[in-house]
Structures are given as structure tokens and as C-alpha cells.
Amino acid sequence: GQQLNQSPQSMFIQEGEDVSMNCTSSSIFNTWLWYKQDPGEGPVLLIALYKAGELTSNGRLTAQFGITRKDSFLNISASIPSDVGIYFCAGIAGGTSYGKLTFGQGTILTVHP
Amino acid sequence: KAGVTQTPRYLIKTRGQQVTLSCSPISGHRSVSWYQQTPGQGLQFLFEYFSETQRNKGNFPGRFSGRQFSNSRSEMNVSTLELGDSALYLCASSPGDFSNQPQHFGDGTRLSIL
Numbered sequence: 001g002q003q004l005n006q007s008p009q010s011m012f013i014q015e016g017e018d019v020s021m022n023c024t025s026s027s028i029f030n031t032w033l034w035y036k037q038d039p040g041e042g043p044v045l046l047i048a049l050y051k052a053g054e055l056t057s058n059g060r061l062t063a064q065f066g067i068t069r070k071d072s073f074l075n076i077s078a079s080i081p082s083d084v085g086i087y088f089c090a091g092i093a094g095g096t097s098y099g100k101l102t103f104g105q106g107t108i109l110t111v112h113p
Numbered sequence: 114k115a116g117v118t119q120t121p122r123y124l125i126k127t128r129g130q131q132v133t134l135s136c137s138p139i140s141g142h143r144s145v146s147w148y149q150q151t152p153g154q155g156l157q158f159l160f161e162y163f164s165e166t167q168r169n170k171g172n173f174p175g176r177f178s179g180r181q182f183s184n185s186r187s188e189m190n191v192s193t194l195e196l197g198d199s200a201l202y203l204c205a206s207s208p209g210d211f212s213n214q215p216q217h218f219g220d221g222t223r224l225s226i227l
Contacts, residue, residue, distance in 0.1 A: 003155060031213040042117070042203050042218035043156075050213060088156065098168045098212045099146035099161025101205075106155065 006089050006104025013079055014112050021107045022073040023089035030094030032065050032072040033101070037086045046087075047074070079111050115140065117219035119204050125225045131192040134222045136204030138185050144168075144209025145187040146216060147179060150201040162187055163209045191224075199226045 006023045013019060023032070031050055035043035047058050049065035049072060056063055062075045072089055089104040118137040126132050138145050146169075147159040158171040162181035181187045185206075191198055201223050205216035 031215075033215050035218075040220070042205075042220045045215050045217060048215045090156075092213050094212055096169070096212065098163060098209065099144050099205075099207065099216065100158050100169045100171070101146070101148075101156075101216060102158070103156040 004089055004091055004102055004104040006107060008107060009105065010108040010110070012110045012112065015079060015081060017079055019076040019079055019083070019109060020073060021087060021089075022071060023091075023104045024071045025091060025102075026070070027093070028069040029091030029102070030069070031092035032063070033090040033092070034061075034063050034072075034074045035088045035090060037088065037106075039085075043088055076109075079109075081111050081113055084109055084111050117204055117206050117217055119202075119219035119222050121222060122220065123223045123225075125227060126194050127227050128194055128196060130194050131190065132194060132224060134189045134191075134202055134204075134224075136187045136189070136206075136219060138187070138204075138206030139217055142206035142208055142217075143185050144207045144214075144216075145181060145185065146205045146207075147187070147189050148203040148205065149173070150203055150221070151199075156203070159189070194226050196226050198224065200224060 004023045034046045037043045047063040054065040060077045086106045090101040144163045146161040161169040179189045201221045203221045205218045207214040207216045
């Protein structure tokens with residue numbers, strides 16, 4: 001099935017560093033979402049973006065909805081050990097796409113203390 | 114507010130058997146979606162139910178089916194299990210009134226096929 005192109009696949013960083021990851025698509029999405037998944041748990045919603053060009057923050061996390069509606073990025077500032085996990089972008093095409101999220105492949109984040 | 118609850122957390126089955134997974138959404142949420150998560154294919158959409166009706170369906174064979182009850186609880190059934198069905202099955206809920214409402218996930222059911 002269709003997936004979003006998410007990069008990088010993995011990141012190894014030192015505590016305190018900033019992190020950036022992004023997602024691109026060949027088609028338009030009306031909503032972009034960012035989730036984090038810890039081992040043995042389901043994805044947890046971090047940020048939701050509803051409008052092209054929108055920039056939204058949640059604590060140390062900042063995400064933007066690309067103006068073409070075909071991309072989004074997530075930044076994490078001053079990383080801490082508990083930021084470790086897998087980050088997923090997801091898009092909702094809109095219209096009649098009720099309940100249907102299209103996901104990126106995920107970015108595995110490792111933070112060294 | 115209680116989150117999305119999935120039962121059981123773990124299941125072991127053999128090829129050819131069938132299995133039923135259960136999901137209780139967040140109180141007040143009427144939309145329930147199901148996803149399959151595997152290392153190779155990532156997170157793939159199975160189907161979505163709203164007010165006991167399937168509104169959307171992904172690209173999975175007919176062996177995968179679901180239903181929703183009047184209290185919005187949902188079940189997913191997989192018949193004639195294959196080795197490739199081994200995966201984490203995730204349920205997510207949302208209010209369901211608008212297609213752009215974010216979904217909230219449960220912790221999944223880990224299904225292993227022997």
C-alpha cells in the first residue's frame with residue numbers, strides 16, 4: 001500500500017542536540033500528524049497540523065505543514081534520553097478518508113546520555 | 114479519561130485457525146480503525162467502522178473482517194491464519210464526525226502464528 005517517504009530511517013545523537021526529520025508524499029494530504037511509539041506500546045499523538053504552512057509547537061517539539069501539502073517536518077530541540085523511540089508521520093487525504101491514516105516508515109531515534 | 118483498550122495483548126495461534134481481537138474506543142468516540150504493523154510493511158490500514166458501518170477499507174484479503182457494536186466497541190476477525198499474519202494489530206479511535214480528526218491508538222495485540 002501507499003506509504004509516505006520518511007527520512008532519516010534512524011538517528012544516533014547526543015543528549016542536548018537538536019533533531020530534524022521529514023516526510024514527503026507524491027500526493028496531497030489535508031492533515032499531517034506526528035506520532036511516537038515506544039517498545040510494546042501503540043503510537044502516541046504528538047502534534048496535529050491542519051493547514052498548509054501551519055507551524056505548531058508542543059514543548060520541545062515543533063512541526064510544520066508544507067505549503068505544497070505534500071510534506072511535513074518535525075524538529076525536537078535539546079533532546080533528552082526519554083526522546084528515544086520511533087517517530088512516525090501520518091497523513092489524512094481528506095474528503096471521505098474517514099479513519100484512514102497513511103504512515104511513513106518511521107525514524108528510529110537513539111539518544112546517548 | 115480512559116484510553117483505547119485492546120484485548121488480548123498477546124495471542125499465539127497456528128496456521129489455519131481463526132482469531133478475534135477486541136477494541137474498546139475512548140468514551141464518546143464513534144470511529145474505530147484497525148491497522149496491521151509489521152517490520153517489513155510498516156503500519157497498514159485495514160478498515161474503519163463508524164456507527165456499526167464499515168466506511169473505509171484497505172487492501173487486505175477477505176480473510177480480514179471486522180464489526181462494530183452499538184456501544185462503538187469493535188472486533189476484528191482473521192480466518193484461515195497464515196504465517197504472514199504474524200503482526201502487531203493496532204486499534205485507533207476518533208470522534209469520527211470529520212475525516213481530519215486525529216486518531217488515538219491502543220497498545221495493540223501481538224499475534225504470533227506458528
